[in-house]
Amino acid sequence: MFLGNFNNQLIKKMKLKHMKQLARNSSSILLGLALIGCGSNNTSQTANQNSSSSKTMIQNAGSDTMVNLAQAWAENYAKVNSEVSIEVSGGGSGTGIAALINGTTDIANCSRAMKAAEQQKAKDASGKDPKEYIMGYDALAVYVHKDCPLEELSLEQLAEIYGENGTITKWSELGITIPGCTSDEIIRVSRQSSSGTFAYFREAVLGEERDYKLGSRDMHGSKEVVELVQNTPCAIGYSGMGYATPEVKMLKISKTLGAEAYAPNVENTIAKTYPIARPLFVYSLGEPEGALKNYVDWCLGPEGQRIVNDSGYVSLTN
């Protein structure tokens, strides 16, 4: 008798709770997927001119290396021209290019060049050739913890650390010990695969055909890489030179073992002696017009280029 009563009560309660929970658990994954899917299906919108309001909106997405720079441009441009508002988002160069192809952004920031296949896709989708601008240069810096005694690495050593089947896994193999890193293991900090920095580093250091060694910590932003290296004595990571802090050390890089190594700074980037320096791109669909053209011209002008320098990168005028 008691048991029967009790169970009925319990069942009623449990059922209610349970249904809620059931819905929450299983649908959250699905809903997430579905939303993403639907979102990218939607290839409309982001016309430059929003006719209902007087303000012109420019959508700007892409490279995480350039997100601070793009933000600084947008903020300063707002002071010059209050009629235009620029919305900046990151996500990685690949995300920016995907958004350009899907028509959800007006300009894409990229820390790598757009591939021929991507250019073709953008053309197929919009009927316009993507227009490329070089906005400045970045020396892709290799960061270690500030207590790390290492000063320089060669590209081959970097490839052995990061590449698939690479032979260097311990700091002692490079002949050093790091205070605070008892395990001696090299903690590789890398980027997620939508990152232009991820793609550029693979191309420039590992070579087109070689993949990364699995087991690297793949961070979701340039800043996160530097933050993790800063907090982790065993770590090594790569990120834009604009993200340097006093808490981390930037290594000098040489082309081959024994050759002269160069620090990632403005002079070495201009002289092209730093081996892993790259241009920073902005892409638009077709020739930019109207407000978009004014904005890009402003970014390429003296004010925009000063901001490139202030953000820690190398301007074109240098």
Next chain:
Amino acid sequence: MQYQRGRWSRVIEFLIEWLIRISGISAILFVFGIFFFVFKEGAGFLVTKWKPIEFFTSVEWYPTSLSNKRYGILAIIAGSASVTLLAMMIAIPFSLGAAVFISEFCAPKLKEVLKVLIEFLAAIPSVVWGFIGLMIMNPLIIKIFNAPIGLNVLNGGIILALMSIPIIVSISEDALKAVPDSYREAAIALGVTKWQMIYRVLIPAAKNGLLAGGLLGVGRSIGETMAVLLATGHAVQIPNGPLDSVRTLTATIAAELGETEQGADHWQVLFIIGIFLFSITFVINLIAYLVVKGIRIQAGDS
């Protein structure tokens, strides 16, 4: 006049009745629609190119390789499993203890406060948990365990445990509360201590509810994305211990879906992972449901 108003209100009632009915049906339609969509996106690859043996047994996850694309998710499954296992090892004892305390020992006033606080734990957005993992737990774990890196199974496990505790506590507490007082009175009448009563009478009586709570906690942990993305280190490898970094199934989808080209192999594989995840949570929820339903059959027998 009277009559007319009556008719008017009957029309409104009819409309409202149908509105509610449609709302009810739409929920079911949405679930099926979402399932259909996810399945459709992955189906092309699933039928033509999918190699289930490689998919489930290879640890090589190279979806963006330029020379040789490989889609093996064993290491990622191991990542999800290890984080969930650790989370449950932490969450279940704590939640059970909390549920027993709240339902049996607590003064009514404190009980209300505790329940609100535990519910509050569930209201913290998962990205905030991830941020706590990244900024607070990471240096702490490095310092305490002398680990090379603090973003690992342990970090993700603790965060997920904290996130699933509210669910397990509230369901367990309900299950304990639903045990009739006559059980407690009978036990006390037999002269047992409070601990014996809980251990020998209440927990066995409420065990199906407690089990269901635990299973729903597992479902919550496996499905969680943002917090584990930030806290586990996002590294594709089979962990050798709680101090190794891992990557979970959910985090893989979240990190990679935005960048992939629609309809490409990589895109479809991510949806297959989605189908796989959905199957796992579906089975877990089904078991939890059957566990609860199990008591009903017993009750019917008695």
